Amino acid sequence: MAIPTENLGALNVFVQAAEARSFTAAGRQLGVSSSAVGKSIARLEARLGVRLFHRSTRAVTLTPEGSLFLERCRRIFCELEAAELELSQTRAHPNGVLKVSLPLVGMLMMPTLTAFIRAWPDVELDLDFTDRIVDVIEEGFDAVIRTGEATDSRLMTRRLGAFQYKIAGSPEYFERHGIPQSPEELLGHRCLFHRYPTTGKLESWCLLDGRGAPMEDLPRAAVSSAIEPLLYMAQEGLGVVCLPDFAVREQIAAGTLVPVLHDAVKHSGVFRILWPSSRHLSPKLRVFVDFMAEALFRPA
Template sequence: MDRLGSLNTFVQAAELRNFTSAGRRLGISSSAVGKTIARLEERLGVRLFVRSTRSVTLTAEGQAFLERCRRIFAEIEAAEAEMAQSNGVPAGRLRVSMPLTGMLLTPAISAFAVAHPNIELDIDFSDRLVDIVEEGFDVVLRTGAAADSTLMTRVLGTYSYVIVASPDYLARAGTPTEPEGLLSHACLHHRWSTTGKLEGWRLKRDGAYLDLALPTTLICSTIEPLIEMAERGLGFTAMPVFAVRRQLDEGRLVSVLDRYLDDVGTFRMMWPAGRQLLPRVRAFVNFMGEHLFAEIRQG
C-alpha cells in the first residue's frame, strides 16, 4: 500500500508538473511530495524529474514510468468498477471540472453528495479549457458549444440571460427603456479568463444583434462579485438568470430590457469516449441530468 501511495504521489506530481499543486490535491505539503519522489527515485535507481526553481519536467524515464503507472491505476479503477457493478453501489473518487458559475449550483452538487455517500467528490472550479484525459478528470460540466468531438456529451438544458441593477441604482440613475439607454449608465462586465475577452451583452432588435460600445465601468473575471456590486448599486450587469434568481425574487435586483434579450446558453456534461463508463461517473451524469436543469430553472 505504501508503494501505491508513492506511485499516486508521482502521478499527481507528473500530471500537474508542480509539487505544491500535487500536495494540495493530495492533502499533504509540497515538501512531503518532494521527499516521496526522492525515495521513489532512490528505490528505482533513476531520475524521474528535472527540477528547477521555476518548473518541474519529466525525464524520459519519468515519462515512461508515468505511462506504466497510469495503466496500473486504470486496472485498479477497472477492478473497482467491477466490484461496484457487482454490488450496485457507485463508489470511489470522482474528479469533476466545473465552470466558475457552477459554484452557484451547489444545491444540486450537495444533493448528489448526500445521495451517494460512497463517492469522494473532487471538484475543480475553473473557466479554463481543461484537458479531460491528460489532467485526469472523469467528467466536466461546461457552458456553450462542445468543441471536442472526441468527448461524449449530454446536454442538460438551456438558460436565459437578464440585465439587472438594484432598485436604489434605478431610482438614482433612471431605468433605460431602449438598449441605447445603457450607453449613459454604469456597466459591470464579466471577462472570460480563458480568452481575456469581455462577455457580450447580446441585445437584439428586430432579429439583429446590436453593436453597442457599452461603458466598461468595472470588469471582473468571476461573476459573484459582479452580482454583489450590482446589489450595492454600482450599475447594470448581465447575468444568466439562474445566477440572480434569488436576488430577483427578493427584489434586491430588477431586470430591464427583457424584450431585447432572447439569447440562451447551454449546460452540458462531457466525459472521455471509448472507455467503460465507471458507475460513479454514470451516477453523476444521470443525477445532474435529472436535477441540475431543475436547479437552473428554480435558481
C-alpha cells in the first residue's frame, strides 16, 4: 500500500520505536508521550493491514513484517537524506556541532583532535570520554571511536589504524636501574600499571617468560586508572610503563622516554570510527573521519 508523503512523520515514529525497541524511549527522542507513539503505530498498522510489533508489558519487538518494513523505511529515509545532502553539499562548508564518544585512552589523541579543530574551526567538537558501551543512535552521537571489532549492524565503520604496546622508561631511570634485556629482568624494576576504571582490573602487559609462561606478578610501583599520570611518572624517572605506541610516540621522539624490550610485548589493537548506517556522511562528519584516519597514526 502506498504511503502518502504527509505520513512520513508516522514512518519516522515507527523507525524510532523499532530502533529503540521502546515506545517510551522513542517518545523521549521525539518529544512526545509514549501513548502518542503507540497511537501513531496503531494507525500505521491499521493503514498497512499488518501487525508491526509484538507488545508486552516489558518490551516491544518487531514482527517479521515489522522487520521487513523497517529496512524499507531506512532506505526511504536514506534516500531523502541523500537527496538533501546532494543539494546542500555544493554550498555546504563543514560546520556545526559534532558529538563524538571516545575511550578514556582517547585523551591521548588530543594532539590529533587539536589539529582537527585548527584545520576546521567551524566544526564544534562535543567530546565524551568514557570506556562504557554507548548506544550511538539512542544517545545521539554522530560517531564513536573504539577498539576491537564492530558488532552493531546499525553502524558503519572505518579502520583508523593499528597500535602496538611499548615498554618505556626515562633515560635517568635506566641509568639508575639498568636497561632490562629480557622480560624476567623486569622483576627487578619499578612497574607503573594502568587499571581499567570500568572493571577495576589491571591491564596485563602480555609478557611471556623464557619458558613461554605468562608473567603476571611484576612488581607494582604505582597504579592509575588514567594513563596521563603514568606517562608523567615515567618521564619523572619513577618507573617503566607499558602503553600503546601512540601514547608514547611524542615522548620517545623527544627523548624523554626510551623504549626497551621491543619484541617482548605481543599485545596490539585496532581503532575504528563508527557512525549510524542510516545517515549519509555530513560534511562535518566526513572531514572528521578522513582527518582522523589520516592523522591519528601519522609518525611524530
